[in-house]
Structures are given as structure tokens and as C-alpha cells.
Amino acid sequence: MTSELARRAGAYCRQWDMLPAEGTVLCAVSGGRDSMALLHILLRLTAGTGVTLAAAHFNHRLRPAADRDEQFVRDWCAGHGVPFVAGSGDVRAHAAGRGVEDAARQLRYAFLEETADRLGAERIATAHHRDDNAETVLLHLLRGSGLRGLCGIAPVRGRIVRPLLEISRGEIDDYVAENHIAYVEDETNGDAAYTRNRLRLEALPLLEALSPGCTGRIAAAGGLLREEEEHLQREADALLPPGDGREMVLPALTLSGQDPAMRRRLVRTMGQRLGVTLTRRQVEAVLGLGSGGMVCLPGNLCAVRQAHRLTVRKTEPLPPPLLLAFGRQRWGPWQVTLRRTPSPETWGPDTLALDASAGALTVGAWDGTGRLAVENGSRTLKRLFQDRGIPAERRGERPVLYAGGRPVAALGVAVDGDLTPRAGRPCLAVTFTPVEEKIKE
Numbered sequence: 001m002t003s004e005l006a007r008r009a010g011a012y013c014r015q016w017d018m019l020p021a022e023g024t025v026l027c028a029v030s031g032g033r034d035s036m037a038l039l040h041i042l043l044r045l046t047a048g049t050g051v052t053l054a055a056a057h058f059n060h061r062l063r064p065a066a067d068r069d070e071q072f073v074r075d076w077c078a079g080h081g082v083p084f085v086a087g088s089g090d091v092r093a094h095a096a097g098r099g100v101e102d103a104a105r106q107l108r109y110a111f112l113e114e115t116a117d118r119l120g121a122e123r124i125a126t127a128h129h130r131d132d133n134a135e136t137v138l139l140h141l142l143r144g145s146g147l148r149g150l151c152g153i154a155p156v157r158g159r160i161v162r163p164l165l166e167i168s169r170g171e172i173d174d175y176v177a178e179n180h181i182a183y184v185e186d187e188t189n190g191d192a193a194y195t196r197n198r199l200r201l202e203a204l205p206l207l208e209a210l211s212p213g214c215t216g217r218i219a220a221a222g223g224l225l226r227e228e229e230e231h232l233q234r235e236a237d238a239l240l241p242p243g244d245g246r247e248m249v250l251p252a253l254t255l256s257g258q259d260p261a262m263r264r265r266l267v268r269t270m271g272q273r274l275g276v277t278l279t280r281r282q283v284e285a286v287l288g289l290g291s292g293g294m295v296c297l298p299g300n301l302c303a304v305r306q307a308h309r310l311t312v313r314k315t316e317p318l319p320p321p322l323l324l325a326f327g328r329q330r331w332g333p334w335q336v337t338l339r340r341t342p343s344p345e346t347w348g349p350d351t352l353a354l355d356a357s358a359g360a361l362t363v364g365a366w367d368g369t370g371r372l373a374v375e376n377g378s379r380t381l382k383r384l385f386q387d388r389g390i391p392a393e394r395r396g397e398r399p400v401l402y403a404g405g406r407p408v409a410a411l412g413v414a415v416d417g418d419l420t421p422r423a424g425r426p427c428l429a430v431t432f433t434p435v436e437e438k439i440k441e
Helices: 002-015 033-046 066-080 100-119 130-142 169-178 195-210 214-239 252-256 260-273 280-287 381-387 392-397
Strands: 022-028 050-059 084-088 123-125 247-251 293-297 301-306 309-314 327-331 334-341 351-355 362-365 371-374 377-380 399-403 406-410 427-434
Touching (some): 002 033, 002 169, 033 050, 033 066, 066 084, 130 214, 195 214, 214 260, 247 252, 280 293, 280 301, 293 392, 351 399, 371 381, 371 406, 381 406
Parallel strands (some): 022 050, 022 123
Antiparallel strands (some): 247 309, 293 301, 301 309, 351 427
């Protein structure tokens, strides 16, 4: 077992090009059984080669024994001549609004990437094994994940490599025992309050009792699905024109010529290329636009469907509403000047003028609501934008004035008729000057 397991791990590394011919490999080491086995195996595989092995330990400071674990790894590495780097972070503070496990993972991987950069490491090795992979597939299945989530853990992701991914937990236990490898035990591993722990401690043993060997088959199924996923993604990439990092444009005929699964993938990939992972509901909202319309998406993206194309673009977020004071102030891309005049004047297109009875004014982006009184009754702001030929994706860029919590004017669109300046009465004039233009004194 001792030499056979190391041999298999070495063959897997060669299959996936996990170890460079020379340079540095950074091994993530918690001090637990799996990571200590990985460190021991990598020492064997890199001995006598041009590869330098270093170890990195991230102290989450979530358990009383966290400092003990760090010292254990430090001492082990010192005794075996392995360069050691430690880091820590405030996981609980980072977990605000998200789970502690997710926060810990984010901080840990950020530390590993930063450490690898500092050391010039070409690879970061983690101790994920076959059982971890099966657990991941099941967790994603329970969460209703699509094909990508059911692929499980990838052998290689960027410079992160998993040399033990086809080795079972039981085989690792045997290797540790036969080689008398010291390790520390994370007491939270037995806490069934954590979903993954409960799956490992309760669900998988039950599934194994029902269908012996299913853990390996689940992990293998994830690998097969990964191949399917990669093939489909290559097909989608070939259909998408290159973007400029700010906008993706897809011809409508290309979109309509695909089956529903590929249409979803195309929309999802457009979002990914602009740095946003879209949910299934968001993808369906984009596809539900039909031949025209717009939908706002996370990450300051908007999707605009026109007769001949679908466009997904990044938009510049506008600042929150600003209560205007007399004089000049900055709001987003505009210099806004508010002044009070004794009677109406002749205003240019860059000024909104209202009767002084409007009271305190706030400038903000259009919130999608509101009506304005016009000559022949009243119209929604949406209808007024349409009448002025302002496309849906540009309406959020127009400054809108609010009074008493409701829209009363929109630049280049209209002023509420009930607040139109009247002769002999004071009025409020709000002038908008793009900041890139030279301000006239």
C-alpha cells in the first residue's frame, strides 16, 4: 500500500500535469490526516527533482486548538526541511451575510494564492480525495445545481491541483497508519451541525449500505459529467463573438437557432465573460425578453433584447439619491447647480426649472415608477421616455428630480405640469453639467 498509493498519486499527477519539471509547489496543510498524507506523498514525488516543496497553513482562529494545529505543522515542516508559511484571518467578521464555512474557504484560498504569488509557486496542491468529490456532487445535487455543479471537484483549476482526487479516504487512512504519519484531529469534523459533516457521517454510510461502492461511482459520474460540460462549453464559446470586456452582443438568429439548453448556456456565458455568474432565474429572465425589452442583472449588468440581437453590457452605477442644496454639488457624472430665481427665465436643455412650491429637491436615478402631468393629462415616466426615443438601457443614466418622494422632472424628458414655473412667482432652477465638460464661471 505504501509505495502503491504514492505510485498511483504520481501517475495521476503526470496524467493531469500537476507537478512542474522545476520550480515550487505549495502544499496546503491543515495538519489533519488528509493534508499530512498529501505532504508526505509530495515529499516522495519531488525528492531528487527540480521541484521545491513548500507548505502553507491558514489559521482560521475558529477553534480553541487552532494555534496548536499551526504549531504542529510548523514543527513537522521544520523537522523535514520543508519551507513553511502561516497566515490567519478574521473568518467570523468575513462571514457577515454568508456562512462561516464559505467565508473560511474564501479567506483560505485567497491566502494560498497570495502566498503562491510571493513564493513564485507554479502549483498549489490541496488534499481533496475521492470521498470529498462524491460529497461535493451530492451537496450540489441537493441544492438543485445544474450540470456544472454536478461535475464535482476538478483535478486542476488554474494552478490549484488535487493529486489525491482518485484515492479514497480509507486508502489515505491506511497510508497514514503504515507510514506512522503524525497528524492532528479537527474536533469539528464530528459535528453533524455542519451539512457536509452530516453527509459524510450519516448519509454516505447509509448509501454505501444500500449500494456498496457507490461513493466511488458518484465521484466517477462527476468526472464523466465534467467531460460533457467541457464539450458543451466549447460549443457555446464557438458560437459567441468576442467581446470587449464591457459588452457582449449575440445575433438573434444565433440565439434562436439553438435548443433551450444551449440558449441558457449562451446567456450564462455572456454573463461570465463580463464577470458575473447568473442564476437560473436570471438567465430565464433574459431569455423571457422575447424580441424586445431590458432586464437589470447583478454586477451592474443589463441585458437588452432587440429584434436582431441580444446585448449584455456593463453599466456605470449611479450614486444614491442626493438632497440638493443651493449652489454647486457633484452627483455621479454631473455637476448639479441649484439656484432660486424671482421669476421664470429662458432655460437651456441642460436645466430643469420648477415652481418654488416644489420644496426640497433630491436628484437620483429613475426608480422605474412615477407619473408626470402633461398637456393632455398624465403619462408614466416610462411612456415619456419612450416618447422621447430614449432606449430602455439608457434611462437609468438620466437624472431625475424627486420632491416629496415622487418624481417631478427628468432631464431631457419633462417637468411635471403642476410644477411648471409661473410668471411672477419664484422658481427653482437645476442645471446639470457633465463633469468632463469645462465649467463656465
